[in-house]
Structure formats: C-alpha cells, structure tokens
Amino acid sequence: MPDLPFSRLGGLNMQSELLRESQSRSPREDSLESSQERLQASAVKDRLPDIVIAPARFARPHEDDIDALAHLANNANIATMVSRMPHPYTVADAADFVRRTKTGTIGKCVYAITKADNGAFLGCCGIEPHPDGKTAELGYWLGEPHWNKGYATEAAQALTDMAFRTHDIDQIDARCRVMNVASRRVIQKCGFQFQGSGMVDSLALGGMMSVEWYRLDRKTWMSLRSWGGLR
Numbered sequence: 001m002p003d004l005p006f007s008r009l010g011g012l013n014m015q016s017e018l019l020r021e022s023q024s025r026s027p028r029e030d031s032l033e034s035s036q037e038r039l040q041a042s043a044v045k046d047r048l049p050d051i052v053i054a055p056a057r058f059a060r061p062h063e064d065d066i067d068a069l070a071h072l073a074n075n076a077n078i079a080t081m082v083s084r085m086p087h088p089y090t091v092a093d094a095a096d097f098v099r100r101t102k103t104g105t106i107g108k109c110v111y112a113i114t115k116a117d118n119g120a121f122l123g124c125c126g127i128e129p130h131p132d133g134k135t136a137e138l139g140y141w142l143g144e145p146h147w148n149k150g151y152a153t154e155a156a157q158a159l160t161d162m163a164f165r166t167h168d169i170d171q172i173d174a175r176c177r178v179m180n181v182a183s184r185r186v187i188q189k190c191g192f193q194f195q196g197s198g199m200v201d202s203l204a205l206g207g208m209m210s211v212e213w214y215r216l217d218r219k220t221w222m223s224l225r226s227w228g229g230l231r
C-alpha cells in the first residue's frame with residue numbers, strides 16, 4: 001500500500017486546503033514555511049499515486065494546469081460554493097496553489113482532475129485528514145463547462161476508495177451548501193448519509209454559509225462495494 005501524504009499530516013478543512021490558505025502571513029511564517037516546504041517536497045514527490053478512471057485522470061496539480069486553473073476557478077458560481085476560494089481568482093493564486101500542493105504545504109492529498117485522453121485540466125479534488133486520525137474530509141470542484149458529466153462523482157468515488165483502502169480511517173465526511181443541489185447529489189451517489197447542518201466561513205461570500213454535513217463510514221462503504229450499489 002502506498003504511504004500517502006495525508007496519513008502523516010494534521011488536518012485542516014478540506015475545502016480551505018483545496019483552495020488557498022489564509023491570505024496574510026508574516027515574513028517569519030513564510031520563511032518557516034519555505035524550509036518546511038523544502039523538507040516536505042521530497043516526501044510528497046512520488047507519493048501521490050495517479051488514478052486513472054477513464055474518461056478522467058487524477059494526478060498531482062502541475063504548472064501546466066495553472067492557466068486553465070486560474071480561468072476555471074475565477075467563477076463566483078464555484079467560489080461561493082466552497083469555503084476558502086478567493087474571488088476573483090488570479091493566475092498568481094493558481095500558481096501559488098500548484099506550488100503549495102507540490103511542496104505538501106497545502107492539500108496533503110490534492111488531485112487535479114484531468115481528461116484521460118488529452119490531459120485537459122477540469123477541476124480539483126482532494127481528501128484531508130481530521131486531527132482525530134480516524135476521519136477524512138472530501139472536497140471537489142469542477143470548472144463550470146465540465147459540470148454534469150459525472151466527473152465529480154468519479155472523483156469522489158475514486159478518492160473514497162483510495163482513502164478507505166490505504167488508510168486506517170473509520171469515516172469520510174463531506175459538506176455542501178444547503179443550496180448546492182449538484183454537490184448534494186454527488187455526495188448521495190457516493191453513499192454518504194446526512195448527519196446534520198451547520199455554518200462554515202466562506203471567503204468569497206465574506207461571511208458564514210449554511211452547510212449540510214454528510215458521512216460515509218467504513219462499514220457502509222464495504223457494504224456498498226460488496227453489494228455493487230456503487231460502481
């Protein structure tokens with residue numbers, strides 16, 4: 001089994017890690033982070049396995065993705081559905097995101113969703129540990145031209161399988177805005193069950209947004225897999 005990065009590192013909110021950390025950091029924090037990044041880069045490199053489930057391929061974000069990432073992420077219909085995506089979203093934001101995913105300082109298990117046949121960048125997905133060591137949080141977004149083609153469901157199912165198969169976690173959580181019909185549908189198609197609702201911060205909205213919280217526990221996942229209800 002591959003030793004994936006997220007098993008070693010503390011948890012942050014998945015959506016925030018998929019997108020961008022706090023905008024304001026001190027020079028000392030930057031310096032500390034640079035040295036940490038150098039140390040972590042070699043550890044992260046080659047540890048994140050590519051996953052190919054045609055027509056999508058999930059691989060570590062790459063510099064080649066920056067332009068498409070900036071173009072697709074600069075969309076209020078996406079930014080207002082996730083917690084910490086800045087809006088507007090610039091090429092510099094995209095470059096910073098890719099750099100941090102490469103060094104392991106952002107998104108310990110973040111994938112670019114690309115088209116398997118031509119490598120076109122479509123969106124991002126990732127899974128992130130909670131500090132309890134037993135829970136991971138799933139997140140994803142797709143560029144708007146690529147909605148409703150099944151990519152998010154493929155991504156969520158692939159990451160869910162990978163996480164349960166390679167890590168000693170008991171459950172995976174997912175959250176979506178109450179008004180986010182498409183994301184709720186993705187979560188439901190992956191077998192997650194409603195747990196409750198609450199409020200989370202939204203960078204793009206500049207305030208709190210109401211979200212629904214869903215969970216898939218290991219036993220349910222195993223049952224669904226053996227039953228064949230999912231893929």
Ligand SMILES: CC(C)(COP(=O)(O)OP(=O)(O)OC[C@H]1O[C@@H](n2cnc3c(N)ncnc32)[C@H](O)[C@@H]1OP(=O)(O)O)[C@@H](O)C(=O)NCCC(=O)NCCS
Pocket residue numbers: 077078079081082140141142143146147148149150151152153154175176177180181182183185186
């Ligand atoms: C949510 C999101 C990731 C879904 O991605 P996607 O690749 O389009 O998802 P899929 O194609 O796998 O599945 C979408 C499902 O929602 C359904 N759906 C989409 N819009 C819908 C609507 N307005 N009403 C009812 N169902 C809707 C689709 O029909 C599909 O369900 P089906 O397969 O049963 O027909 C994408 O819309 C997105 O990136 N949105 C902005 C960011 C975001 O919300 N991220 C998630 C944060 S929780």
